[in-house]
Amino acid sequence: xxxxxxxxxxxxxxxxxxxxxxxxxxxxxxxxxxxxxxxxxxxxxxxxxxxxxxxxxxxxxxxxxxxxxxxxxxxxxxxxxxxxxxxxxxxxxxxxxxxxxxxxxxxxxxxxxxxx
Amino acid sequence: xxxxxxxxxxxxxxxxxxxxxxxxxxxxxxxxxxxxxxxxxxxxxxxxxxxxxxxxxxxxxxxxxxxxxxxxxxxxxxxxxxxxxxxxxxxxxxxxxxxxxxxxxxxxxxxxx
Numbered sequence: 001x002x003x004x005x006x007x008x009x010x011x012x013x014x015x016x017x018x019x020x021x022x023x024x025x026x027x028x029x030x031x032x033x034x035x036x037x038x039x040x041x042x043x044x045x046x047x048x049x050x051x052x053x054x055x056x057x058x059x060x061x062x063x064x065x066x067x068x069x070x071x072x073x074x075x076x077x078x079x080x081x082x083x084x085x086x087x088x089x090x091x092x093x094x095x096x097x098x099x100x101x102x103x104x105x106x107x108x109x110x111x112x113x114x115x116x
Numbered sequence: 117x118x119x120x121x122x123x124x125x126x127x128x129x130x131x132x133x134x135x136x137x138x139x140x141x142x143x144x145x146x147x148x149x150x151x152x153x154x155x156x157x158x159x160x161x162x163x164x165x166x167x168x169x170x171x172x173x174x175x176x177x178x179x180x181x182x183x184x185x186x187x188x189x190x191x192x193x194x195x196x197x198x199x200x201x202x203x204x205x206x207x208x209x210x211x212x213x214x215x216x217x218x219x220x221x222x223x224x225x226x227x228x229x
Binding site for chain 1: 157161
């Protein structure tokens with residue numbers, strides 16, 4: 001079965017530190033990849049997405065992610081975090097069947113705490 | 117445009133009671149989903165519907181049922197609530213083109229006592 005693994009349960013950083021959150025998925029076919037963010041008490045919002053093309057994708061608020069097909073990875077990065085980035089981050093994957101898309105499967109999430 | 121509306125926002129429910137969580141979207145998306153979010157487990161898919169009139173089971177369907185009578189509405193019913201169904205429930209919708217993302221509602225916080 002398709003699965004998504006996020007390596008870190010809780011990451012604590014100081015402001016201005018660099019961030020990298022790992023995400024690996026298990027499916028070997030064509031996939032669509034997403035990172036969602038959930039600020040405290042709020043719903044999930046899309047941070048960035050990859051469908052095809054340039055494997056380095058840029059999202060909102062200075063986030064980016066790199067798709068490495070050979071490693072089945074889609075790691076999220078930000079060069080310099082801010083206190084307002086404190087949130088939970090979810091990697092999600094769906095299979096792409098060429099004309100339709102499978103269900104969106106989520107990782108367990110990584111909680112990011114940024115110290116001011 | 118409201119997007120996705122869930123109701124109620126929160127609810128405390130006695131075990132054994134029946135409860136329907138409502139979800140309505142105004143984006144004319146064909147696909148809709150119900151997830152539950154639990155600490156340390158992320159979001160798990162309960163049921164989904166790829167188009168009006170069809171539904172399917174996700175990862176954790178037991179104890180839940182759904183219906184999809186039209187494009188806009190996708191209610192989730194707990195026939196007889198149990199404490200393990202205490203969770204935050206999110207409804208989501210998505211277009212059916214190959215390259216679309218899911219949009220989420222604000223969530224329903226359900227406590228079964």
